[in-house]
Amino acid sequence: MPMITPAFKPSRRDFLREAAATIGVFTLGTFIPFGPARAEGGGPAPGPFDPNIFLQISPDNTVTLISKHFEMGQGVTTGLATLVAEELDADWSQMRFVFAPANAALYNNLLFGPVQATGGSTSTAEAFTQMRQVGAAARAMLVSAAAAKWGVPASEIAISQGVVSQGANRATLAELAEAAMRMPVPQKVSLKEPKAWKLIGTHVPRLDSVAKTTGAAVFALDVRRPGMLTAVVRHPDVFGATVASFDATDARKVDGVVDVQQLPTGVAVYATNTWAAIEGRKVLRVSWDTSKAETRSTAQIFDEYRDLLAQPGLQAVKRGDASAALARAAKIVEAEFTFPYLAHAPMEPLNCTMELSANGAEIWSGCQLQTIDQFVAAQILGLKPEQVKINTFFGGGSFGRRGNPVADWVAELAFAAKAIGGRAPVHLVWTREDDIKGGFYRPMVLHRVRAGVTADGAISGWQHQLVSKSIFTGTPFESSSVKEGLDASSVEGVSDTDYAIPDFDVRQHNVTTPLPVLWWRSVGNSHTAFAMETAIDELAALAGKDPVAFRTALLAHDPRDVAVIRLAAEKSGWGSPIAGAGRGRGIAFHHSFGTRIAMVADVTVHGTTIQVERMVAAADVGVPVNPDVIAAQIEGAIGFALSMVLRNQITLRGGVVQQGNFDDYEPTRMREMPKVEVHIVPSTEPPSGIGEPGVPPVAPAIGNAVAAATGTRLHGLPLGFATLSG
Amino acid sequence: MVSLNVNGRIVDLDVNPRMPLLWALRDFVGLTGTKFGCGRALCGACTVHIDGQAARACSIMVGDAVGKTITTIEAVSGPVADAVRAAWQKLDVVQCGYCQSGQIMSAITLLTGNRKPNDEDIDLGMEGNICRCGTYQRIRAAIHEAASTLG
CATH class of the missing domain: 3.10.20.30 (Beta-grasp domain)
Structure with a gap:
């Protein structure tokens, strides 16, 4: 999921230019102003907590949350419904959800706006007050309706577990709903005190568990439209190549193939079923113009990274005098940390369906950034964004990939639909190979760290250089996240570290390559946490300090940081010996997306094989709205990140991606999953993110445990991966 | 045809x-x-x-x-299937849910052949099913849960 700074202000004029530049091959049409779509049905947008926008109470007495947020597994639909139900005093068993239609005016992300967007681990934080206000407003309207119906004062009416009552009077929410929805929406509502919460902070069953265990859940790949054609696209083997010519003679002979068209991104084969489209693509012959393409290998690109380290770079942080402090340090750590390109590889490959009509376009998709997708499709189709209707479905994972600021796959679909004149609905389907080879990777990154420590364990100078391709440059989010070439997402997790580092110098270098990059679950923190927490561990060792005590001393100014480290240490049995050959224990801490997480890893190392046996996590997420979902996100983040620690990397040879499927880009499997314990710090602070912050501490906790077990420090991911190959 | x-x-x-x-x-x-x-x-x-x-x-x-x-997942039935689904729901195994049809079908086969699988049996029986969300801990727990309800 993307990290986007709250002050999101899309640069409207730049978007067209930048989208074209990033993709390299798109030629978008005329500029259409980017702005919030009008409320459906016209008229001014109703108030921010108008319950009519966010919930429906049906005659069957179900209460349906209209979710402004996309569900890709993070549990947000359950979370938002919890907030509404809490203030409404609904019974959990009557709660349901549907996805809201794309409408930035109504379903604005209050931390980004004006944009309907799920990302940056913001959903619970941004909607925490709003959704409770929705529930409270609905409750007040139901109470008004009951008071009118029974002729009693509103103050005498109670609602509990979905039953409205006064004296002997009883009514369900459904019985009062019609009258209630005609009541004026209250201008002000008061919210419950935390001690009165009945659902927030408790375990409520996920709202999507039943549909996802019976085959009933509908993902975008399951959408079927009458007369629909499935399109698969032959993409170039190298990034930035364009179609020179193609021969579709054999492809058109495949039974079921009905058309073949050139698109800006490749050549599309349209068929009446998915297999025919895949088979047709196999026998398609395409010649490519690679004159502007990336044809280097990863190692060659990495040479450019090393060359850049000799340059001054862009100053991200300058505090005190790092050079002087290093000169007087008792001991110094110097290390280079290497990180490969990574694919998101969600289980559901990218896909979406589009139907064109005289009035506009309709999309069926699983997407994080509906407003961006509307805008991109509208530009290509010569429509206004509000003429692009989006129906949101479950996403089969995302990890950031379904929220692309240039909406690559939506754009490809729009071109594909346009290329056949909109004569049939088109379902664009990417295969796993398209996904793994398709770019928009977590950038390849190089860190060089030089950090010192005094004899008594204080940090004495820290110089940190990072080389990466900027994620935000060339996107509509550039104006808010990139300042004079400096991309905050490249250095986040270093530049904003909580550790007391009085003499700190952080520099960033931007690499240029046509290879497109994207936020990948936890964005910059996916690599910065490893560099920081490995270096901190090494400094602790040089200072002769316990890794927990060393960290808490450097974080003494932030009691919440200290508390999660101490909780993880206590629950893991930190300090007690860990017996057995090749066994070791390590800790890491990271603060990202407002959330603090510490993890302790127990590992066994046999030769070059690392088995992670146990991970104990402690988290401070502010108010834990759904503790079980929080635990699930941290368990899952460990399962997700483990394969990046052990083996995952995308490499290029002559510009060609060497991986293609789950054999050579293999996610974590069952036998590798450690036992995970999650401990949540009780809190009444505002809630912070949980979709992403579980990822950053995983790799350094394991790396530090490997160092404890073997005495060997590994400075790159995947662990043991010293130089970028390929 | x-x-x-x-x-x-x-x-x-x-x-x-x-x-x-x-x-x-x-x-x-x-x-x-x-x-x-x-x-x-x-x-x-x-x-x-x-x-x-x-x-x-x-x-x-x-x-x-x-x-x-x-x-297929839509029609699989019987005591084992019921126990597996109930365990999956009780423990809220799913996240994105995309792999879970396949996980459940594999778990049913595993439990049909082995009513009391240990962790190694589960590793082996579920080896071919990837969950990118990383729900393995709960899948394992749900298989044990289903086994215990099947008695």
Whole structure:
């Protein structure tokens, strides 16, 4: 999921230019102003907590949350419904959800706006007050309706577990709903005190568990439209190549193939079923113009990274005098940390369906950034964004990939639909190979760290250089996240570290390559946490300090940081010996997306094989709205990140991606999953993110445990991966 | 024309017998609960039961499924299936949910053959099913839970 700074202000004029530049091959049409779509049905947008926008109470007495947020597994639909139900005093068993239609005016992300967007681990934080206000407003309207119906004062009416009552009077929410929805929406509502919460902070069953265990859940790949054609696209083997010519003679002979068209991104084969489209693509012959393409290998690109380290770079942080402090340090750590390109590889490959009509376009998709997708499709189709209707479905994972600021796959679909004149609905389907080879990777990154420590364990100078391709440059989010070439997402997790580092110098270098990059679950923190927490561990060792005590001393100014480290240490049995050959224990801490997480890893190392046996996590997420979902996100983040620690990397040879499927880009499997314990710090602070912050501490906790077990420090991911190959 | 026995009914499909069963189920029979993940039997998202055993529908040709009993997530039933689904729901195993049809089909096969699987049995039985969300801990717990309710 993307990290986007709250002050999101899309640069409207730049978007067209930048989208074209990033993709390299798109030629978008005329500029259409980017702005919030009008409320459906016209008229001014109703108030921010108008319950009519966010919930429906049906005659069957179900209460349906209209979710402004996309569900890709993070549990947000359950979370938002919890907030509404809490203030409404609904019974959990009557709660349901549907996805809201794309409408930035109504379903604005209050931390980004004006944009309907799920990302940056913001959903619970941004909607925490709003959704409770929705529930409270609905409750007040139901109470008004009951008071009118029974002729009693509103103050005498109670609602509990979905039953409205006064004296002997009883009514369900459904019985009062019609009258209630005609009541004026209250201008002000008061919210419950935390001690009165009945659902927030408790375990409520996920709202999507039943549909996802019976085959009933509908993902975008399951959408079927009458007369629909499935399109698969032959993409170039190298990034930035364009179609020179193609021969579709054999492809058109495949039974079921009905058309073949050139698109800006490749050549599309349209068929009446998915297999025919895949088979047709196999026998398609395409010649490519690679004159502007990336044809280097990863190692060659990495040479450019090393060359850049000799340059001054862009100053991200300058505090005190790092050079002087290093000169007087008792001991110094110097290390280079290497990180490969990574694919998101969600289980559901990218896909979406589009139907064109005289009035506009309709999309069926699983997407994080509906407003961006509307805008991109509208530009290509010569429509206004509000003429692009989006129906949101479950996403089969995302990890950031379904929220692309240039909406690559939506754009490809729009071109594909346009290329056949909109004569049939088109379902664009990417295969796993398209996904793994398709770019928009977590950038390849190089860190060089030089950090010192005094004899008594204080940090004495820290110089940190990072080389990466900027994620935000060339996107509509550039104006808010990139300042004079400096991309905050490249250095986040270093530049904003909580550790007391009085003499700190952080520099960033931007690499240029046509290879497109994207936020990948936890964005910059996916690599910065490893560099920081490995270096901190090494400094602790040089200072002769316990890794927990060393960290808490450097974080003494932030009691919440200290508390999660101490909780993880206590629950893991930190300090007690860990017996057995090749066994070791390590800790890491990271603060990202407002959330603090510490993890302790127990590992066994046999030769070059690392088995992670146990991970104990402690988290401070502010108010834990759904503790079980929080635990699930941290368990899952460990399962997700483990394969990046052990083996995952995308490499290029002559510009060609060497991986293609789950054999050579293999996610974590069952036998590798450690036992995970999650401990949540009780809190009444505002809630912070949980979709992403579980990822950053995983790799350094394991790396530090490997160092404890073997005495060997590994400075790159995947662990043991010293130089970028390929 | 190919005749298949899917979820207890005979369906006649006008498809090439070389078509993978996965696409026949999804695009022709209309059963989309069986998922496409890799196309090469690497991830298990497309797991169905063929004659009661877990099998990867992406790598079985329609022609080879003729005369066999095919069961998908939509129709799998019986005490083991019920116990597995109930355990999955009780423990809120799912996240994105995309792989879970396949996970559940594999778990049913595992528990049908072994009512008390230990952790190693689960590692082996579930080896072919990838969950990118990393729900493995809860899958393991849910299999143990289902085993205990089956008695």
